Amino acid sequence: MNIYSNPQLYDAIHHDYKWDIDLISTIAKSIEGSVLELASGTGRLAYPILELGLDYTGLELSKSFLQMANKKLKNK
Numbered sequence: 200m201n202i203y204s205n206p207q208l209y210d211a212i213h214h215d216y217k218w219d220i221d222l223i224s225t226i227a228k229s230i231e232g233s234v235l236e237l238a239s240g241t242g243r244l245a246y247p248i249l250e251l252g253l254d255y256t257g258l259e260l261s262k263s264f265l266q267m268a269n270k271k272l273k274n275k
Contacts, residue, residue, distance in 0.1 A: 206241045206267040213243060220247050227253055242268030246275055 202209045224247050227234050234248050239257030241264050248255045249272075259265045 203261075206261070206264045209264070210241050210243065210267070216243075220244060223248065224251060227251055239268060240264050242271050245272060 200208070202212055220243075223244055227248055228251055231253070233254040233256070236244060236248075236255070236257045239245060239259045240261075242257060245255055245257050245268060257268065259268065
């Protein structure tokens with residue numbers, strides 16, 4: 200099993216990652232345009248981008264990762 204086949208494991212490993220959220224948020228704010236995230240995974244970066252008031256589209260092939268992302272965004 201690897202982290203890219205298990206969304207719960209992926210989120211557990213990346214739970215304390217903040218540097219990428221800060222980086223993506225800074226770039227997104229400076230561009231002030233729509234954001235397209237490829238391989239959006241469990242949506243870990245989606246909500247911080249949406250909080251900036253930007254249009255966001257995430258593309259993800261894994262059904263289990265996509266389901267987790269949708270669940271997270273509904274709970275926000």
